[in-house]
Amino acid sequence: MSEVPSPKSEGGARCPVITGMGVVSALGDDVPAFWQGLVGNRSGIAPIDRFETEGLRNDLAGQVRDWAFDPDEFGLDEAPDLAAQFLLTAAAEAVGDAGLALEPGCVAERVGVVGATNFGGAPSWEEYVAGLLEGQAAPELFEEFGFHSGLEHLISHFGLGGPVELFSVACASGTAAVGAAADAIRLGRADAMLAAGFDALAPTPLAGLSVLHTITAEHIRPFSADRSGTIFGEGSAVLVLEDYEAATRRGATIYGEVLGWAENSNAYHLTAPDHEGAGMTRVVRSALEDAAVAPESIDYVNAHGTGTQPHDPAETVAVKAVLGDRAYEIAMSSIKAAVGHMMGAAGAAEAIATAKTITEGVLPPTLNYREPDPECDLDYVPNESRPAQVRRALSISAGIGGNNACVVLGAP
Amino acid sequence: MTSSARAGRASSPDSIVITGLGLIHGLGLGVSALLEAVSGAGGAGGVGAGAAFAKATADKPAAEPVECSDFEPEDYRESSKTYLDRCSDLTLGACYLAVRDAELSWQDGEHPRWGVSLGTAYGCLESMLNMSGRVQQKGMRFGSPVIFTHSFANSPGALAAIEYDLQGPCMTHCVGDLSGAAALEYALAVLRLGRADLLLAGGVEAISRPLLAGVERDGLGGIPAEGAAILVLETAAHAAARGATPLAELAGAAVLAGSGDGGALARALGDARAESAEVAEAPVACGHTFGAELALDAAVCVGLLTQGHQGPLAAVSRDGRAALVFKRWDER
Numbered sequence: 001m002s003e004v005p006s007p008k009s010e011g012g013a014r015c016p017v018i019t020g021m022g023v024v025s026a027l028g029d030d031v032p033a034f035w036q037g038l039v040g041n042r043s044g045i046a047p048i049d050r051f052e053t054e055g056l057r058n059d060l061a062g063q064v065r066d067w068a069f070d071p072d073e074f075g076l077d078e079a080p081d082l083a084a085q086f087l088l089t090a091a092a093e094a095v096g097d098a099g100l101a102l103e104p105g106c107v108a109e110r111v112g113v114v115g116a117t118n119f120g121g122a123p124s125w126e127e128y129v130a131g132l133l134e135g136q137a138a139p140e141l142f143e144e145f146g147f148h149s150g151l152e153h154l155i156s157h158f159g160l161g162g163p164v165e166l167f168s169v170a171c172a173s174g175t176a177a178v179g180a181a182a183d184a185i186r187l188g189r190a191d192a193m194l195a196a197g198f199d200a201l202a203p204t205p206l207a208g209l210s211v212l213h214t215i216t217a218e219h220i221r222p223f224s225a226d227r228s229g230t231i232f233g234e235g236s237a238v239l240v241l242e243d244y245e246a247a248t249r250r251g252a253t254i255y256g257e258v259l260g261w262a263e264n265s266n267a268y269h270l271t272a273p274d275h276e277g278a279g280m281t282r283v284v285r286s287a288l289e290d291a292a293v294a295p296e297s298i299d300y301v302n303a304h305g306t307g308t309q310p311h312d313p314a315e316t317v318a319v320k321a322v323l324g325d326r327a328y329e330i331a332m333s334s335i336k337a338a339v340g341h342m343m344g345a346a347g348a349a350e351a352i353a354t355a356k357t358i359t360e361g362v363l364p365p366t367l368n369y370r371e372p373d374p375e376c377d378l379d380y381v382p383n384e385s386r387p388a389q390v391r392r393a394l395s396i397s398a399g400i401g402g403n404n405a406c407v408v409l410g411a412p
Numbered sequence: 413m414t415s416s417a418r419a420g421r422a423s424s425p426d427s428i429v430i431t432g433l434g435l436i437h438g439l440g441l442g443v444s445a446l447l448e449a450v451s452g453a454g455g456a457g458g459v460g461a462g463a464a465f466a467k468a469t470a471d472k473p474a475a476e477p478v479e480c481s482d483f484e485p486e487d488y489r490e491s492s493k494t495y496l497d498r499c500s501d502l503t504l505g506a507c508y509l510a511v512r513d514a515e516l517s518w519q520d521g522e523h524p525r526w527g528v529s530l531g532t533a534y535g536c537l538e539s540m541l542n543m544s545g546r547v548q549q550k551g552m553r554f555g556s557p558v559i560f561t562h563s564f565a566n567s568p569g570a571l572a573a574i575e576y577d578l579q580g581p582c583m584t585h586c587v588g589d590l591s592g593a594a595a596l597e598y599a600l601a602v603l604r605l606g607r608a609d610l611l612l613a614g615g616v617e618a619i620s621r622p623l624l625a626g627v628e629r630d631g632l633g634g635i636p637a638e639g640a641a642i643l644v645l646e647t648a649a650h651a652a653a654r655g656a657t658p659l660a661e662l663a664g665a666a667v668l669a670g671s672g673d674g675g676a677l678a679r680a681l682g683d684a685r686a687e688s689a690e691v692a693e694a695p696v697a698c699g700h701t702f703g704a705e706l707a708l709d710a711a712v713c714v715g716l717l718t719q720g721h722q723g724p725l726a727a728v729s730r731d732g733r734a735a736l737v738f739k740r741w742d743e744r
Contacts, residue, residue: 055552142626208560
């Protein structure tokens, strides 16, 4: 493993570091539950009990269970859309973890947010459509559905005044949010940024993913030869990023550094991956170049690893193409069999899992792995977590539409 | 790249210029129709606060949403399609016009350093309604995989990337009415950071039943409308290398969560190293185009600068949270 001199020591450049994290997922309502579930080899995937699933290929999902939300805690008269509830809760954990003093009514002009979502307020959309089809459209539901509505709740509650952005590039959104938030720090546009992914399960997206056969009829098995599709999940994941020097001065805990990132398009097809994973290969290579990190310095890959037949070998090809022999020396795992594919929240949750991997020295497993696939011939940490020293890692995401994103994280 | 190079990584000093415009709006196609409406109504839109409706709206009842009725999607596509959401129709149409306006030779192979940055407040709502309607009324099995795929907010941008083989950065921004500005700000940053040489960037919004039934019209600042504005943004060096003539420079941008302390305009002026800028906007006759709004305003800025306005000019959101600053491009 080669050592790359820390850029923190060079010429006053701003270095984005992670100082706070928050997660709401099928494994629980906070980061400890999320992480302990992952390294405890547990899965939060179970039958959906929030709405009817008749007609879906599978009633399994990474649903957030036993959910409770108090609007008073966030200064709201009533509960917002469920996706926004997840977002606010995860953000509160992250901001508290970072020790940032943010509050409504006090605009923090140097604190901003990059959000990420596939479907916005999807539960509100379902209600809105039901009313619309009956000739009774409810504008308040349309507003809660809006992609940016959850973000506006977050901005209002935490008094944010800095840069704002919301990405919707399908399942690549969350990873892109982490990278763009890091850019805002690096370019001096903000002193702190939230990278916030959020999405909630709802009938229409699941119906669509079911008829596309993206969803498996049995269990999600990333990289296993008998894989047959993915299982979706929901929740939110929020990271607080700050400049290293500022974070150090105020004594913040630093979980890791965002060394670089990239996003791109396969420019090939809306749903099918391109041949030989060329788009993912380019994005991984671009991310390493942006980070100025050599491929041989990577110690772990947190994979997109959806468990679909076409995706997993394409991602394996991409990783091997960029890392070369190093790909066979390190581990690459997918957490999607533990929490489901969290859609717009996935990339941010996986960045948190990757940061925890670095700081805790434990590789989360790829659950439900059964059969080796000659096309997927790397070490996927099958079924059980294990210790490992990880100083630099990649997290990769890809989405419908052909969007890809990759972020490079490093030890603090 | 060495770590010292990375530590010194900062925005390139190269200017970011606009070399083409592709516009579809309620007054027709292209920037000329917008500028004619501006000049014909003595200040409705254009520079300064909008006031009277442009005379082009004399025949339009004020209460009707503004549709892009001059636009036939099939006439503005590089390839045939079996299904497209209206949002994608407008996006590909505006890209078609922009690519030609910029005289961009895209057919000659793959473009790993060209990309897309598109803003839309609500995306493909008609397809979303179609999908949800089928699911709710007939059952989960009856959703259409084609319509579902085209209902994603990123499908218009993705289709543009596929159409023109744009393998570089590809982003969709959904920040409500700030979306078009967010897309242009992102493109500016990507180009300055050297991650791409050229992006098709702008905003789009389509009229749809869910939008018209759900949006609160009070406080919109205009009649709900659809439209698309795509700007071809590239580094000045890239434009020079291919012999393109810049129309103007995108000199600064800011999109903020709050509007205090001078708002986004102050931030964008700082970014542009400009002391002040007059605000320009699309004619009121275009209606309120949500995610396309600020991109259309941006196109008006560019159009006025090419007509000889001294600049700088700025496109600013009504809530003060987003601003784009444009300068004349003088040959260096």
